[in-house]
Amino acid sequence: MKVTETYLKGCFVLEPQVFGDERGSFLLEFNKKEFAEKTGFKGDFVLGNQSTSQYGVIRGLHLQKGEFAQTKLVRVVKGRILDVAVDVRKNSETYGKVFSVELSGENNKQLLVPRGFLHGFSVLEDDTIVSYKCDNYYEPDAEDGVLYNDKDLNIDWKIPFNKIILSEKDLKLKFFYDF
Template sequence: MIIEKTTIKDLVLVTPAVYEDSRGYFFEAYNQVQFNANGLEYPFVQDNQSFSKRGVIRGLHLQMNPFAQAKLVRVLEGEILDVAVDLRKKSATYGQHFSVVLSAKNKKQLMVPHGFAHGFSVLSETASVMYKVDQLYHKESERGIRYDDPALAIDWQLDANEIIVSEKDLILPGFNEIDWEF
């Protein structure tokens, strides 16, 4: 398992060692000892899974403290553009985002720590996404930022006419309208 830093502090990309033979493949998607050895100490308490069709954008979502969630995101089927936005006001990269293609083929995972908004767009015909979280869902702590906010200028790698967003996500505030502390 390779755990590599990204351009944003504490946001890491995880690439498992994949063992393939004539039967198929095997890999460790999560290894607590290796995570802890790299300073990633999250007590995961829940696994979530979503299925979406091409063009769907889910996000940008987060939960406020003390219910903020760290997420380990991977793709079981298909391909997504996974995006994390740094909302930690004291961070040198506050307001910046990082994006990476995660797919069933490349088996990469993104470890999104507390203090980030998270979302993804589906680039393949369909995609199944699974993510571990270290806090249970807490409706009253749920927040979000509009996916198309010009202040963030995220390229979701989709044509405007194919984007599908939930009603709930369309009414989220813009980045400059939030005042959240992490």
């Protein structure tokens, strides 16, 4: 597995090796020992989530606060997304900085989003399936987030404005300066 740390400390892009022949393909999605050696992450994933979305959906930017903070390992089973991580660790040199990467069922890349980061993604193809593991359980009262179109973050979600689809909950998130 090729592992590359982004310019946001602790945030990694992972590229598993894919083996293919006339039958199809195989890849090792996760190996705890190798993962820990290459990323330094020594926790355990305790929750697995999967979503299916249509083109234009933006989910995020979300995080869990305090003791419910989560590290996420995100991958796309089918389709394509622009996956986005924002460093909101107060004492970080890259506080407020954004990293994005295209994840797809074809490129098999994964993104490790550490605790203390906002996370979101935009869906670039219909019927996209996103799967992600979390190292902590979800607590509704610990949920927080920032509006997808915050001017300070200036994220290009790669979706035309008139095609964006948001949940009511995501429309009510705060601006980054209020976060």
